[in-house]
Amino acid sequence: MISNTSREDTGDRPIPPTSVPKRRRERINRRVIPGFGLTMGFTLTYLTLLVLIPLSAVFIRTSGMGWDDFWKAISSPQVVSAYKVTFGVSFYAALTNAFFGFIVAWVLTRYQFPGRKLVDALVDLPFALPTAVAGIALTALYAPNGWLGQFLYPLGLETAYSTTGIFIALTFIGLPFVVRTLQPVIEVFDREVEEAGASLGASRLRVFFTIIVPALIPAMLTGFALAFARAIGEYGSVIFISGNQPMKTEIVPLVIVKFLENYNYPQATAVACVMLIASFVLLLIVNILQRWTESIGQARS
Amino acid sequence: MAAILSRVRHDTYPKTDNAITEPRLIRWLLILVAISFLGLFLFMPLVAVFVEAFKQGTKLYFATFEDKYAVDAILLTLKIAAISVPLNLVFGLAAAWVITKFSYRGKSLLVTVLDLPFAVSPVIAGLIFVLIFSTTHGWLAEPLKEYNIRIIFALPGIALATVFITLPFIARELVPVMQAQGKDEEFAALTLGAGGWRTFFTVTLPNVKWGLFYGVILCNARAMGEFGAVAVVSGNIKGRTSTLPLYIETLYNEYNGVAAFTLASILSLLALLTLVLKNFVDWRVAKSRNNQDLNLSLFTFPPFTRPLAALPHEHPCPQHP
Amino acid sequence: MKIKKTILLSLALTLPVSPLAKAQDTLLNVSYDPTREFYSEYNEAFAKHWKETSGRDVEFEVSHGGSSKQARAVIDGLEADVVTLALAADIDAIADMGLIAKDWQTRLKANSAPYQSTLAFLVRKGNPKGIKNWDDLIREGVAVITPNPKTSGVARWNFLAAYGWALETYGKDEAKATEYIRKLYGNVPVLDSGARGASTTFIERGIGDVLINWENELLLAIKEGGEKFEIVVPSLSILAEPTVSLVDKNVERKKSKEVAQAYLEFLYSDIGQDLAGKHFFRPSNPAILEKYKAQYPDLKLFTIGDVFGGWGPATKKFFDDGGVFDQIYLKQ
Numbered sequence: 001m002i003s004n005t006s007r008e009d010t011g012d013r014p015i016p017p018t019s020v021p022k023r024r025r026e027r028i029n030r031r032v033i034p035g036f037g038l039t040m041g042f043t044l045t046y047l048t049l050l051v052l053i054p055l056s057a058v059f060i061r062t063s064g065m066g067w068d069d070f071w072k073a074i075s076s077p078q079v080v081s082a083y084k085v086t087f088g089v090s091f092y093a094a095l096t097n098a099f100f101g102f103i104v105a106w107v108l109t110r111y112q113f114p115g116r117k118l119v120d121a122l123v124d125l126p127f128a129l130p131t132a133v134a135g136i137a138l139t140a141l142y143a144p145n146g147w148l149g150q151f152l153y154p155l156g157l158e159t160a161y162s163t164t165g166i167f168i169a170l171t172f173i174g175l176p177f178v179v180r181t182l183q184p185v186i187e188v189f190d191r192e193v194e195e196a197g198a199s200l201g202a203s204r205l206r207v208f209f210t211i212i213v214p215a216l217i218p219a220m221l222t223g224f225a226l227a228f229a230r231a232i233g234e235y236g237s238v239i240f241i242s243g244n245q246p247m248k249t250e251i252v253p254l255v256i257v258k259f260l261e262n263y264n265y266p267q268a269t270a271v272a273c274v275m276l277i278a279s280f281v282l283l284l285i286v287n288i289l290q291r292w293t294e295s296i297g298q299a300r301s
Numbered sequence: 302m303a304a305i306l307s308r309v310r311h312d313t314y315p316k317t318d319n320a321i322t323e324p325r326l327i328r329w330l331l332i333l334v335a336i337s338f339l340g341l342f343l344f345m346p347l348v349a350v351f352v353e354a355f356k357q358g359t360k361l362y363f364a365t366f367e368d369k370y371a372v373d374a375i376l377l378t379l380k381i382a383a384i385s386v387p388l389n390l391v392f393g394l395a396a397a398w399v400i401t402k403f404s405y406r407g408k409s410l411l412v413t414v415l416d417l418p419f420a421v422s423p424v425i426a427g428l429i430f431v432l433i434f435s436t437t438h439g440w441l442a443e444p445l446k447e448y449n450i451r452i453i454f455a456l457p458g459i460a461l462a463t464v465f466i467t468l469p470f471i472a473r474e475l476v477p478v479m480q481a482q483g484k485d486e487e488f489a490a491l492t493l494g495a496g497g498w499r500t501f502f503t504v505t506l507p508n509v510k511w512g513l514f515y516g517v518i519l520c521n522a523r524a525m526g527e528f529g530a531v532a533v534v535s536g537n538i539k540g541r542t543s544t545l546p547l548y549i550e551t552l553y554n555e556y557n558g559v560a561a562f563t564l565a566s567i568l569s570l571l572a573l574l575t576l577v578l579k580n581f582v583d584w585r586v587a588k589s590r591n592n593q594d595l596n597l598s599l600f601t602f603p604p605f606t607r608p609l610a611a612l613p614h615e616h617p618c619p620q621h622p
Numbered sequence: 623m624k625i626k627k628t629i630l631l632s633l634a635l636t637l638p639v640s641p642l643a644k645a646q647d648t649l650l651n652v653s654y655d656p657t658r659e660f661y662s663e664y665n666e667a668f669a670k671h672w673k674e675t676s677g678r679d680v681e682f683e684v685s686h687g688g689s690s691k692q693a694r695a696v697i698d699g700l701e702a703d704v705v706t707l708a709l710a711a712d713i714d715a716i717a718d719m720g721l722i723a724k725d726w727q728t729r730l731k732a733n734s735a736p737y738q739s740t741l742a743f744l745v746r747k748g749n750p751k752g753i754k755n756w757d758d759l760i761r762e763g764v765a766v767i768t769p770n771p772k773t774s775g776v777a778r779w780n781f782l783a784a785y786g787w788a789l790e791t792y793g794k795d796e797a798k799a800t801e802y803i804r805k806l807y808g809n810v811p812v813l814d815s816g817a818r819g820a821s822t823t824f825i826e827r828g829i830g831d832v833l834i835n836w837e838n839e840l841l842l843a844i845k846e847g848g849e850k851f852e853i854v855v856p857s858l859s860i861l862a863e864p865t866v867s868l869v870d871k872n873v874e875r876k877k878s879k880e881v882a883q884a885y886l887e888f889l890y891s892d893i894g895q896d897l898a899g900k901h902f903f904r905p906s907n908p909a910i911l912e913k914y915k916a917q918y919p920d921l922k923l924f925t926i927g928d929v930f931g932g933w934g935p936a937t938k939k940f941f942d943d944g945g946v947f948d949q950i951y952l953k954q
Contacts (some may be wrong), residue, residue, distance in 0.1 A: 034497030045390045052427040077952050095661045100338040107335040121580050128572035130526025132546040133565040137346035145828035161812045172342050191485040233422030236528035243812040253424040261691040261773045272425045279420035330757030360830040437719050536700040538685045554818045
């Protein structure tokens with residue numbers, strides 16, 4: 001029960017990959033299970049109408065611009081500064097989540113304490129809570145006159161209307177990703193390996209850093225990348241708490257909205273184009289990381 | 302309880318074995334760190350919503366629901382969910398079927414496209430529909446004017462943006478479940494002469510029902526809570542195109558904090574209900590696994606932490622006698 | 623084209639019944655932020671008037687937000703019958719897209735501005751930072767709240783009022799005025815997207831030492847927020863003219879021209895003007911302005927035409943992408 005992918009099933013019922021040629025296997029497969037044409041047709045039509053055609057609108061609009069204009073649009077100083085804010089703060093938020101998310105995942109899977117199940121259940125909250133609600137709630141907490149803000153501001157911690165505010169919002173929305181990616185990996189981590197290490201005389205600290213951490217790194221990176229990917233597109237929760245100052249606390253999605261509201265469609269679509277490509281690349285990286293995680297899982301089992 | 306314990310393997314180990322756990326002090330320290338972190342970022346915002354909503358008493362809380370526009374916003378949000386969830390439900394079933402039951406080239410690409418709406422910024426999700434359906438400069442401006450059809454700044458546009466944002470949810474929940482299920486049972490049913498639809502409804506669907514259920518409630522929560530994409534295409538007409546999250550923002554801007562947080566508390570309750578149902582599903586699955594010894598491990602990954610594109614390309618064909 | 627039609631037809635099948643089919647009149651007024659309270663009361667008054675004069679019922683739909691943002695929505699196809707925005711430039715932008723006749727501003731009295739307003743400062747009780755005039759806003763340690771001129775109408779008025787004051791003070795020296803503006807925005811910690819958002823930041827969130835906003839918005843804040851604030855009137859400010867217009871293309875299609883026209887004209891009636899005064903706008907009718915005179919602070923006003931030659935040149939110079947507003951942030 002290491003994971004629920006079909007690779008696991010192959011472990012139980014190994015099929016020599018060469019026994020049936022790939023093409024033939026595909027054909028057998030398609031013949032036995034019905035509905036390939038119907039489901040494939042429907043899936044492709046749906047995705048084309050709702051995802052591909054709409055997204056292509058961005059690229060087609062942009063392609064009318066000419067390379068020079070495009071470059072000017074996506075490299076204007078305000079846009080560049082917004083990239084820095086978005087990618088920079090998203091990075092730190094994801095890093096924070098990777099660190100604390102690891103502790104949370106570890107605590108939730110390895111230790112017993114009262115209220116553990118409740119805490120575990122609430123970790124998913126940012127998935128289910130609307131971003132606008134998160135935005136006004138975080139602002140109510142962290143504004144200078146907010147519950148926490150009133151104690152933090154005297155200490156010199158400007159928790160709202162600053163990059164710190166953006167950081168808080170992005171940490172909130174990315175929180176479940178690292179925890180939920182690590183949890184199953186920690187859960188199934190083979191304790192016999194830890195025991196072996198310990199019986200050979202390694203200290204707990206050494207076991208932790210030489211055996212456990214390396215095994216968890218791929219999952220941690222996956223969680224990090226997912227939290228990062230989610231953070232760079234975030235809008236709803238950030239705008240309430242960020243301050244929205246050009247060159248300082250403006251995130252890329254807000255810059256796009258601002259261009260839109262000034263009837264500057266070319267620049268809005270050009271910047272959207274850059275963000276779409278960034279999202280796509282991130283997705284690919286996540287997929288590669290995920291395969292890495294799985295291959296390690298397989299090698300271990 | 303036993304069911305849950307059996308799922309977590311380490312519970313069978315003696316807990317006092319110092320060789321494979323940390324000293325008590327470290328353990329409590331880590332628990333403290335974890336709880337403080339979650340407290341600061343998760344629980345406090347949630348508590349803040351309810352405290353702010355009830356700040357001036359329950360009477361004012363319930364007075365919010367006498368506001369006609371608030372009721373309209375709730376109804377619109379329900380309508381949007383009623384349109385987008387079933388659409389994505391049908392799509393999710395078809396996509397999961399085609400992804401898990403067959404092998405073909407380009408599957409990796411297919412699942413990456415399926416993942417896209419998750420990675421795309423909601424603002425861009427709104428923008429694309431403006432680029433297409435704007436009646437002044439969109440692709441379809443001419444025919445839209447000719448037939449006097451309104452897409453953006455009306456219900457269809459809001460529904461479209463919501464469908465886009467929530468598109469992968471159900472499919473993503475179903476794929477791992479169908480994958481874990483394998484194809485043996487369908488093969489058996491088909492071999493015994495059942496038709497395709499019958500096999501689907503009597504074999505596949507019962508097997509994936511809990512995954513499907515969780516996908517639906519999650520999709521629903523997201524559909525009702527979407528803000529960024531809807532803000533771009535809504536026009537924010539009170540009572541007509543103002544959804545619940547947008548109306549919350551409006552109220553917040555009208556110096557009506559209590560009403561804003563009251564409506565926010567409804568959406569928070571919905572989120573909490575979603576989590577409760579999720580845990581109920583977890584519990585049901587654990588129970589059924591225990592009873593029938595099914596090798597199912599549902600929801601070890603939550604939504605979105607398992608990218609579909611990373612699924613194996615090769616799906617071994619089960620052996621037939 | 624054929625594909626487009628097919629897509630459209632399939633979409634059309636999912637459409638709800640068009641609201642055009644309703645028997646009563648409906649009117650969508652797309653407006654800017656601080657008019658929420660005014661139009662909600664004005665709409666009731668007009669509904670009564672319309673019932674009396676035409677015998678028909680009218681149902682209102684309203685949308686409020688940052689002025690430019692609202693204009694953008696109308697340009698993109700939001701089917702507003704009338705727009706009542708913060709500044710003429712936003713209606714010009716809609717006119718540029720061909721939705722409104724170019725000469726719209728001459729179609730109604732008083733430059734299509736049924737009510738006027740100006741800008742003032744709101745400070746915290748007791749004025750702890752001692753803010754008296756525009757030059758106090760660039761002092762170190764003073765946090766100023768004003769919305770983003772890229773999306774908000776009042777923010778543009780604020781910008782121009784400050785710039786106009788600086789021109790006047792520094793002997794028409796544009797470089798010095800720009801330097802003043804740069805310092806001013808250096809003191810702005812939050813740029814909200816609309817006038818109302820800025821008020822919320824200052825009042826509810828407790829950010830900043832001074833809020834520059836519509837006079838009517840500040841008077842409302844005093845009314846709602848009670849004792850915690852006071853208004854400071856600068857030596858010089860701009861006469862702000864929020865303008866209104868029919869959206870010609872939309873009223874033609876929706877066949878709502880008659881009611882929309884009546885709606886706008888009623889703004890100039892005694893009832894409309896009185897309501898404007900009640901909600902702290904400055905009525906364009908001198909007789910009614912006189913009635914409410916006591917509530918408006920007395921200050922020297924200049925117009926946008928006097929100093930900047932109207933909205934066209936002002937927008938181009940200051941607010942277009944790459945204009946003065948963008949540049950002051952680059953130099954920081």
